[in-house]
Amino acid sequence: MEQKDNKHFWWQDGIIYQIYPRSYQDSNGDGVGDLPGIIRRLDYLQELGVSAVWLSPIYPSPMADYGYDISDYQDIDPLFGTLSDFDTLLHEVHSRGMKLILDLVPNHTSDQHAWFQESRSSRSNPKRDWYLWHDGRPDGSPPNNWLSVFGGSAWEWDETTQQYYYHAFLKEQPDLNWRNPEVQEAMLNVMRFWLDKGVDGFRVDVMWHMIKDEQLRNNPTNPNYEPHMSTHEQLLPTYSTDQAEVHDIVQKMRAVLDEYDERMMIGEIYLPIQQLMVYYGIDNKGAHLPFNFLLLSLPWEAQTIARAIDEYEGALPSGGWPNWVLGNHDQPRITSRVGLQQAKIAALLLLTLRGTPTIYYGEEIGMRDVPIPFGEVQDPQGLNMPDKNLSRDPARTPMQWDDSENAGFTDQKPWLRLARSYRRFNVATQQADSHSMLALYKRLIRLRQSEPSLMTGHYVPVYSDHQLFAYLRHQEGHDRFLILLNMSPRPCYFNVPNVTIKGTVEIATHQEIEGEKIQEPISLYGDEGLIIRLDPDATL
Template structure:
């Protein structure tokens, strides 16, 4: 048995966010209140009763700020305003009020590594080399031969540098050329980001999810990245051919996070979580959350792009968050990754796998994130090239799987036009088989995945062992994940068969374990394929 955490504090003393379940809403795709085919803030507000009925603690809203939408809101043109396609600041205030009335906390995205090229700061910065915003972005002279300053590559394809004739310099962008890199090393930029933080916390926001935080600062000496070692993994973009040592992950990031935490500590019960991707994500997540003066938690891409879900991978991911200090977060799906049932479930096993996966997610130590529609078992939708919206997929078609397939409209009503999402033409096609998974269909079925999700979250919410307790892994047969959770006198056994063959695991004192929830068949401690069990030890 391997124990990975020190004894948890009493449940009553824990902050609300520790062990919380958080529901991600992609605003464009959740519910359209005005018939323009794009989901909006009033639409979210109208449907918050449904979200609250799931039993989650909080919602996380993907970007709704003013934006030209080159990357669907991750190119921000004004951090203090709502894009008109989503509504107004008054609509946002109404959303906050309704969410809080329902007992839901509200997290919002903050995208600080870059802005839109239409942001007023960048418009001013590119106008000359001596204006007040001249150094707010990452500019550099060309090499003597006119080529870019470094060999750094963009995540979305091509060099991470674009020439600007107005300044006669290159500007840096880790993503699209329409997303120029903010110079977050600059004290004035940091002060402005902290002022933006206060703006939203003063409006009642309960926390931030900080996007791509490890891309926010770079090597000020502008050294070239070294090549990545040879690999059998297919490489679909130049970015994959380098070790990203100098274009990201600079040592100035943690001190800025400490300044951010100082601001958050001025407001009670607020929460920060970061997204951290890349080859060094595990180390960086622990670095960014170390101690009590940085971020509260972080999540990586352990499962978001994994082609399969294995017992060994889950155990390894949790063991990487060693005892003491950092608190993890976990997600199986989000707006950047293909739907999990399409990646992981064997043919004909989508429903069984989705149920097992939901129970497993709820059993993990840390915070858990659910992506809209995950509770319904939505699968990845194949989007025709002519309907693609994702700029990365369009640029790299057909080698890059479109993110659009995981961003399709939420199916509210099976028999309604556009499955009840909009009265107009939706910005993306509805899933062709999502009618059978629609919310009204599942609400009417006590045995549905939606009903199961509510059961699972109710169990987690009422269990100090699951929310904040210790975790100890047990040796088990291949494909079987076995661990115990323990906290406040509650001891739970968790068994999950991630394989296609039944697996037997008889615990010590087998007669004293009482099943609480199980999915699939568990008979005489033999766990059927794609099945799971949580049992409580009773003396």
């Protein structure tokens, strides 16, 4: 996929919207979202202005980890619909000028997948080496000290064949052996199956997990472990993740995508910046977008965020395209992390930084994490470690469409409870309110998608202190934009010596001043963000 004549691909100048299918729209009254439900809501997404829809897994699954334990990679789970429903969804997405991205989960399968059923049937089975089987240590204990992300040892004893198999997550999710060429070809063919249907790309689950140390060396102790952390963080995953050979696999996956026209790959990778950058690949022949999770984990403080953005921008390889994320199905929602007013600042940040933004469903209406009583917890991470408040259910609750019973998500009891406040915080209410979070997102998306400087222009840091973060976006031949973000609840001032700032407030979180002329010094209310279209004679 060669870039020519300064053309940007759809995944560079567009906006991605993540849907957690169980929670978006139920069409058949079983309390769980499905593909026909998503089809019903596509006009909303088109009106919102997003360019691509990314679906969390919809394949057949026993649902031990809610779809991330796949028993068949080339079908649709009946809970969500049929392959015919999928074909309709794909057609309807494309007919609206949008793209469709599927989750791909290549690191592990369900223990109910036919591949694993064969593999565990006997040591001599042809698929035995498709998974990671090993003898225990002389005392019968597991082969090494590796820990499962969901608690306990990552090795499970199999009585039938008298060996252990490795599972980085649940014991129902055995890891594939990606050193086996047959595994590689089987999974590359899975990619081709969906690409032949017309899917526009994949978000690859836990990409950095796919290859493990061949010697099975013990992971070292984490000196920074604290009791509130997940138990697997007691060890540093030095040998169980991010092995050098994984980049050969990523390159092979990319080569498959390059057999098709303008298809793309996102990599889920929780690693420090310098390690993350390697996943772009040599000559950018790796993942198109190794997911950048900086805004998920950093303290919400202006100078900290500004420094991290500079570090990320500076680390990008030549030709590497940036991307930004505020939330996803594994992390607390941005509104719960920083509050409703700063979530508006976060929206300005997400949609004015250089690079591809990904919006998690419900962010555009300010959805918050919903407390799920212990007796209703569904997430295996929460069930296995209930004392640590690590359940991901609070960020996966049903989309709040209107103020009717069950928020317009379902006619029956929803699979997870809704927020108590859904009658006030929902799409229908916010569509009628020009000062709502939804109205802000629509204005931001409309502006971003109409201004080359904001879509694909340069990023220039201007100023940051303990309250204020300021930066410039510009592209030759187009208007320049100054973004000012007050990341505190107290007023602050922006005054740069020896420059002339003149312009018009294009978008403001305090909407009353939109359209006003402005010049330095600029005073900002607490929790206020401004996008200023600079006049041609401004000297900043």
